[in-house]
Amino acid sequence: MWSMLKVTKLPIYCSRRFSNTCQQNRILKMKMENLNLNDSSNARRLKQKAHDRLLKLRNFLAMDICNHASKEFEMENITHAVVLNNTTFLRQPKPIENYRFFATKSNTNVNDSIFPLNDTVSQPPLESVSEDQPLLKIYHKFPHPKNILHNFFTILSEELKDKNLKIEPIYKSEEIKKGVMMWTASYNLKWPVEMKITARATSKKLASTKAASDAINFLQKHNKISTEGMPLIYHEREIKKLTKKKETVINLDKTVVDLLTNITQVFDKDLKPLVESTNFKVDNLLEDETEYKSHNLKIPNYLGIQAYMAKEKIKLPITDFKDSFIQLLSKHNCIIVEGKPGCGKSSRVPQYILESWIHQDREALCRIAVTQPRRIAAISLANRVSNERDEPVGHIVGYQVRLQANFQAKTGRIVYCTTGILLRHLQTDPLLRKFSHIVLDEAHERDVNTDLLMNLLKRALNENKNLKLVVMSATINAQAFSDYFNGAPVFNVPGFTFPIKKYFLEHLPVNCPKTLSMCKQDKPQIIHEEVKQLIQYIHETKPPGAILVFLPGWEDLTKLEKLLNRNNDSAVYLLHSKLKDSEQYRIFSKPPPGIRKIILTTNIAETSITIDDVVYVIDTGIHKDNIFDNDKGINVVDNAWISKASANQRTGRAGRCQAGEAFHMYSVEKFEEMTNYTPPKILTTSLTKVVLDSKVYSNNMNACQFLNNLITPPEEIAIQRAVEELKQLELLDQDEHLTPLGRTLINFQLEPCLAKTLVNGVLFKCTTPIVDIITLFSAESGVFGSVTLTGKDALKRVKSQYSSTSDHLALMRLYEKWLELKESENQDVVEQFCRQTNMVSHKLDFLNKLVNINLNYLHTELYHAMPISDQFSDNDELVKAVLYSGTGTVLEHRNWDIVKNRLKTNVNVLVTRHNHKATISPESVNFKRKKFPSNFLVYINETRSNIRRTTIVRECSLIPTISVLLFNSNELEILKDNLSDDDIKENLVILSLKGTKLQFLCNKEHAELLIYSKAAIQESYKYLVHQLTYANEDITDFLMAWEKVLQNIDMILSLSKVN
Template sequence: MGVIGPNNELPRRRAGRGRGGLHSPLFDIEDCEDSVHVSRTQREEQNQWLSPLQQTSDVDEAVSMFPQPKSLLNRVLQVATSSNRTRELMQYKTAGGKLKKCELTLHWPKEMTFAAVANNRVTAEKRAAALACMKLKELELLDNGNNPLTHASYHRDQVKDAGEKHRRPVQLDIPGNLERSIKDYLTQVSLYLQSITQDGEEEDEDLVTDAITGRPYRSLSKHEAQQLNTYLQEEWERANPRLSVELPVDAHRQRVVSVVQSSRVVVIAGETGCGKTTRIPRFLLEECVRDGEGAECNILVTQPRRISAVSVAHRVAHEMGPALKHSVGYQVRLESRPPEHSGGALLFLTVGVLLKKLQSNPTLKGVSHVVVDEVHERDINTDLLLALLRSALNENQDLRVVLMSATGDNKRLSEYFGGCPIVKVPGFMHPVKDRFLEEVLKEMGRRIPVQDPVVRHPRSEDIAPDLVLVADVIEHIDKHGEPVHSSLSVADQQTVFQHPPVGQRKIVLATNIAETSITIDDIVHVVDAGTHKEHSYDPRTKVSCLDTVWISRSNVTQRKGRAGRCQPGQSYHLFPRSQLDSMTPFPIPEILRTPLENLVLQAKIHSPNSKAIDFLSQVLDSPEKEAVRDAVQNLQDIGVLDKTESMTALGERVACMSCDPRLGKMLVLGAMFRCVLPLLSIAACLTRDPFYNSLQNRALVNKAKEELSGFSYSDYLVFSRVVLGWRRLQQEGDRDERDEYLDKYTLSRTGLRFINGLISQFCENLHEAELVSRANDCQRQNSLNNEHSDQDELIKGVLLAGLYPNLIQVKKGVVTKGGRFRPNSMSFRTHTGPVLLHRSTVNRGKEDLPSRWLTFFGAVKSNGKVFIRDSSTVHPLALLLLTDSDIRETGATFCALTEVINTAMLIVFIVVGIIHPVYPGMLGFFVALSHLLMSVIIRAARYWKKLIS
């Protein structure tokens, strides 16, 4: 028990002798005063206790150099050991009477003891600590300013070991008995390829297809044309189609038709709501039929998106009536309902589909009119189409082009086509009142903040949870919510046009797909966030950046125009009026802000003898030459173009694929290596995510991916397993089992349906490329095309061959920017610089990986950092054999060195060692095998029909 003082206070602890003050067991108050005076006897006694290096003069020098030595020691140990438990690494032991002796034992970086004396404990400890600091200084464990070094500096040996381990070649054990097998294989394959090559290459006959029906094109004889003209006239007279409702463009019909007849190119500047999309193509067709020229009239009408093409086709067919609706059709990706026959036909299609048709019919034989609607959107395909149409007009004197836009820069379009006429058509809109942010906040009793408003504009994957959010926010409204975005199937997109039940209000959550020519007649209110997600290309890092940016004023007008079509409405702009004034007049053309590999490949298909830079200089807005050179280099890297920019045999096969060139190469190689079905699934999933990947579901999706991945360390094998599992349940399981599968792995039924459609399309592409004898064989697991589909390492190797040089070097042991060494952390680097693994890849957060290399398809830049969204480990043998990289011998005996990446920033070497040095020829055969594989791929692409016949 203690003694309680007056007023129930605890007695004060006796002050220490040296300083007179309280002593805390947690914090030692260091003595910063002058040295303590001791008698001569005491000094002699003190010097007896100290080593020669610890004489009084040394102690005094140490104290002067390190005025706060105990604090410094503590900080050094904290930094060096990454721990706050520094008391375990140093112990102070003080003994003695009037003269205190302190022994400091330091357990880092090795065990050392330092002794000092003083007339009080605090000073003795300080002096001992100062001597310890002096020793650390001698060991170069303090910087020039007597401060702690970085954590990595205290672990130089570990950092060095990690670096050496990273640079150490990978040892691959190749059994010596493989020599004979490789030698025989090299001999047999070389002779076989030589025999096939000597037969010469078959020339494919140029086949022109009918742009309307897709069948081989055949021009009508004069007699056949007369018969069809008479038939069409009689058919239209009997049907006598009428206009369902009067639209503003109806009053300008004759003027529009007259200008189109007299000019080969016309720009229609039709205001929103004038009816140009549905009426002008019909006017042109009807005029030709009534003039007895219906047989020669075939009109293609492009729309920027699938939903527009399908909905407008349905609308026009409905207005023309049952007797004539067979003359109207549509063709979009994965779905086609063309007119029954050519002649008097009207086909609505997406720009991408028309570009595909131009490959087999470059001058558009048999087409009388091409109507390019919504030309103001200026996507990359539209700009390419305009350049190709300009060329086709020179070759096909019967072709006419009509460009239609509500908000575009029509004067520039006119100048691009040689000063063609511009026909302005006024529109009619019910009044739509603009409500800007300041007005809305004022009505809500709030003030607009000084800073710019932060507005969230959802991506397509965020729309479904937003429906739930809307339901929570406006519970007082009976709701009928519909999402609209490009990833929905055509059937699902059509539900947006349906009217809700009586007494319910419909809410449509849409991406900028709603800006195009779709009319949802019951839309009254539009809420415009004023932003959208926009891809841009960073030429330094060679990756795309996805950022939320302000839209242009023309976008605002388009969004506002979704209301007021059939009744008055209001447009709520979630930004102040001042922001509208600062927006650009028109959006930046996509061709100026995205990678150009697809565009260059398309250009080579349509104009094989032109340099990419020369061809793309002819488009409306020419991209930067450096961006074009980068695209050409990337296509040369994957073997699609040769050094002269000519299309290679492999490139001709890849050009048939309706996907990214790298994925196209992957599919071509998958057919050659007979493992095509998993790669079809992977390519489709990289085009459309199979997971229900919303903000709320991300953790569930990551968990599902981890389970599906197993020990594959590959996002791509996850995709393959997802699709193959779903296809198996579709064939064998019942509905409950399929629903359970979707729930277990957080999968999207709509997404998987779309992926199945993509797989079918890619199979057709492989058949068109003459890589498979029948398209359906690709999807049968027991077919010859899938003989090796169960070999995961082969699939990953083919992936690498397709995606190379998209390669990541993995290094274990990282020094952070703050100087901390993390031995178990990993860093990732491509040939363009450091990257980070996105949380969506299964390899994120792994403590160890079975390979030093990863391959990847997608990289995005956000907030100045490059993120890899999907990845897969790569076996070193795949790097050696399937990347067409430079292979040469090093000074070491029986070693082959592959220089995978060679830049100023990164050099990766793979050394293949041979177990049995008694087989010195093994190395030569192995290197030859690598060269032969590349030769086989190149020649197989050229002579594939002979190889499989």
């Protein structure tokens, strides 16, 4: 006799239909308990109903519940069960591929056929359908296989424009025995091949689900469906066929052919003999270190003992350690000072050194260089120390930063300078013989210049026994620095800060739900409204005191400034390197009574800068991370979490001069996840300029060997990439030694490719516009004020008035217009022009100085074998072509795209040289351009945004195809493969630029002409570079012939102008 049925509810999140089934079985159970099971008709009827119920129950358990509860199952390693008459159906927790159900029998006699473990009705064999993948695996990946399959073929029919591809299931039913129905569901597929897929099950829905799953399984096996359920329509070769571009065909008209022929004829007759007779071999370009150039710093006058005594108006923690510090330094040529924030090391240590000199050996040289990573720190410290000594800045204590100095050589003893300034000294004075002491402050920041300085100073210490070095920081790993400097002693100075109350996100006095949610994500971002809310709380509830807010970047500063400027009882100041020095100094000013000072800053305020009235610090915990991707060759800019060391430094800003409070807008858990220290920048930056400069510092030492001597060496693959790039630029030879051009370009404070572009401007006689463009677009600060999204559109309109196709020409002409107005000496007109164009006058002044410096470098660093000229500066296409000759970076336009394996036509897509999709920013004149008269756009700067998942280009210029062919530094070659029969019949060949993916279809004779004429230009170029950077011979005859070549190039590009 059939025993009583018992059903227990599953302890999981059930779907509604499964819950309904459970409820129905509970009702069935109660009915059975009240029935006489000897009544055979009732027993059979209820037994059959129970059978049907349990079949459905098992199917739902296998498909619905496993899918919806799989995450809970995997998290909780427990077994869920259905107890059926003491027979328990168990679910195995892991893995998903093995989801099965099995029976554990009790001693009770049970008819197992009533509870089948698998369908007793087998599915008809299908030759085209693989049975290898279990149904549940498909169902787990695609929880709704019918919807996925129907959507798949709907998209496919739209893409291939064939309505017959859409599908619907066909159903049939049959009664296999009395009261038991079986359903058959079929799909007739017409893609990728015509076939019929059929499945059978005990319900209509289950049959169609199984058939859809089998169809998806087939599509997966043949790589026709993506993980998102989208159709993968095209193979790679099909895509190539579909996307073969008509624009790649080059048609040279007769005039251009004649001009190219003229170039080859001039070369063969007048230039080639001179080139072939020249010996390009060069001698050692680097001077011996013992014969360094004399430095411009003179030995200062002696002013008497009182002039050099340390002045201490207030006592700081380091005051008690003055004598022990002086004594330790007298015994060692290098010491490490580990001074906690607020101890006074930056302002007092240089004074102690100066005072010790006057007591020990006043006849010896005493000049102390104190390096700072940022210019504002160098200037503010010089002012602070001079004020403390009651002296004018520059008299004994001064500063030197780029394009600005206040230091009197006759009387000065202590110079606060940026790390870059000291590196410039090392280029001409590698052993620093004009200095007695170097104080390397804020060493923990580990920027590129600091790491290079440590390496060079270590060598200088070994060679110059009169030099002493003090390495200082608040948060360095002192032992690591001690080990690097051969066991230098560590001098510890305890710091002093007033009591600081710290609040993390969980304990902030205001609710910040979005920030809390953000902390749990991978990519940090600023919730500006919640930062504003916290600022307002402090402002409205806390006693007087300035608020210092740390934010990642300029956009965050300006956005928050606009949110805060509605308050009349607060004054908002920004601290950023984009601002001129006088604007940055406003942060030190005292606000009027009743006005709260709010300072919005980046990590520039973490160290060295003491703002006396700061009481409250808001630390968002985020900074802007600029990492160079060596594989892609571009900068990747993203927000990133700061290190614990940075967090502690930010906290310390609140208690420098009085008790304070620090509000951290991140959780304690997030703080614990932060790295201890910020990674050294040498590991995350482009090494091209570093390797080039190292050749002078190291007397042509192998780059890997030199950089492996750093305290944290970069990866060898990154060094080799930089070396290869310098070889391609012809700045290093095959032996990795400096070429004459490379030695010349070291003095330019530009990336090597941009410095080379300046020289190219001289050779092609368009010097001034090239110098203007390179200077304007290489400066970090830019020339425009704060720009919002709507302001970017206005900026685009302003630039479009000066050029509709080129950001470079537009900005150059705006700068030239400003220069013209400035020379008229009508300041009101200049200011009005700046307001109308959103240009910032002080930024233009700064850039104008850089323009003059770069022009001066060209005059002083190049020999005068060829005069500097602007003969062809009016040819816009030549200017853009010369720009491309140095950068080698170009965007390629195409009118198609593949999105999720779907072909889109009549779209405008831009790709970089690495085949990454690029986005032009809204302020560009080429933003959302609909018509492209050329498929190539030259650009200088690109950044990769992982948040936006695209490469961003902020400035670009359309250039014609002929410019790409003639001015790319790589050679042209003819490829014989991949030609169609039609191409061969039309005498077409594939013309390729070596080392790039750029290929063109071209008439064979024209291709050969382009190859030879380009080779003629390149050989002539090589000869001129040799003369300008090394030989300096009389080349009058060559210059006359070169003039003819330039005239032909000028006409070719004029005929190819893009509008």
